[in-house]
Amino acid sequence: MTVTAFIATHQNALRLGCFLGVLVLMALWEVRAPRRRASASKRVRWTGNLGLVVLNTMILRVLFPAAAVGVAAFCAARGWGVLALLGLPAWATLVVAVVALDLTIYLQHVMLHAIPVLWRLHRVHHTDLDFDLTTGLRFHPLEILLSMLIKFAAIVMLGAPAAAVVIFEVLLNATSMFNHGNVRLPASADRLLRRLVVTPDMHRVHHSIEEDETNSNFGFNLPWWDRLFGTYRAQPRAGHEAMTLGIRTFRQPRLCLRLPGMLAIPFIGEVTDYAINRRSWEPRP
Numbered sequence: 503m504t505v506t507a508f509i510a511t512h513q514n515a516l517r518l519g520c521f522l523g524v525l526v527l528m529a530l531w532e533v534r535a536p537r538r539r540a541s542a543s544k545r546v547r548w549t550g551n552l553g554l555v556v557l558n559t560m561i562l563r564v565l566f567p568a569a570a571v572g573v574a575a576f577c578a579a580r581g582w583g584v585l586a587l588l589g590l591p592a593w594a595t596l597v598v599a600v601v602a603l604d605l606t607i608y609l610q611h612v613m614l615h616a617i618p619v620l621w622r623l624h625r626v627h628h629t630d631l632d633f634d635l636t637t638g639l640r641f642h643p644l645e646i647l648l649s650m651l652i653k654f655a656a657i658v659m660l661g662a663p664a665a666a667v668v669i670f671e672v673l674l675n676a677t678s679m680f681n682h683g684n685v686r687l688p689a690s691a692d693r694l695l696r697r698l699v700v701t702p703d704m705h706r707v708h709h710s711i712e713e714d715e716t717n718s719n720f721g722f723n724l725p726w727w728d729r730l731f732g733t734y735r736a737q738p739r740a741g742h743e744a745m746t747l748g749i750r751t752f753r754q755p756r757l758c759l760r761l762p763g764m765l766a767i768p769f770i771g772e773v774t775d776y777a778i779n780r781r782s783w784e785p786r787p
Contacts, residue, residue, distance in 0.1 A: 528635040551636035574664040583661015599666035608727040622768040629752040638682030681705040711746040
């Protein structure tokens with residue numbers, strides 16, 4: 503059995519093993535070397551955030567039982583997609599597919615900030631009052647469904663092989679928990695790592711309450727897209743320990759930290775502009 507066949511055949515075990523392994527490692531790291539002091543109850547936050555993970559998993563299992571891997575297998579059987587036409591070696595096809603899917607997620611993330619009605623969904627992710635590994639798993643079910651449909655479209659256009667889809671999804675899940683981790687890295691290690699992967703200090707800027715900082719550092723896995731498209735910001739103005747996280751209009755713990763409140767957030771308030779080009783900063787009165 504080839505490596506790609508093994509990955510596709512044992513995808514469920516690989517996904518679960520990587521998820522639990524990274525979850526435990528990051529949780530231990532956060533206890534041993536936290537970057538910031540918690541401002542909200544960890545028990546309440548984790549109950550709400552992980553409850554959202556369970557709900558999203560159940561919804562996806564019901565609506566898309568074959569998930570993205572099933573779409574990839576369907577396309578491969580029919581020879582669909584750009585990669586099928588290029589005739590690249592198997593290893594090159596895997597690499598190109600994973601990188602292209604990561605670019606798709608970056609562009610999707612920018613779109614979620616740029617379009618007001620989609621920002622309503624995505625702000626569930628941003629209303630967490632603290633920032634730790636569970637923040638990287640906190641997404642509204644409607645955003646998860648939208649993300650899955652966008653991923654399906656990208657897989658069809660690319661003709662991404664099933665093994666590449668599994669590798670990408672495992673990496674994305676693991677790096678999302680890593681780059682949302684409340685962990686302290688030596689400055690030298692952070693500078694080196696953020697050339698290859700989005701680090702916690704890099705992504706924490708994106709969760710700033712300041713809108714120009716929120717509209718930066720959109721990458722989840724690879725850090726190159728932010729530098730390439732001009733959305734990179736090295737550090738928050740206030741510093742990582744002093745910066746305020748979240749959204750100005752959502753500060754109530756019952757709404758932001760508990761599952762019923764998180765599910766209701768997209769339907770609260772008017773549809774207002776959250777312009778992606780709001781990248782200059784002016785002090786508020």
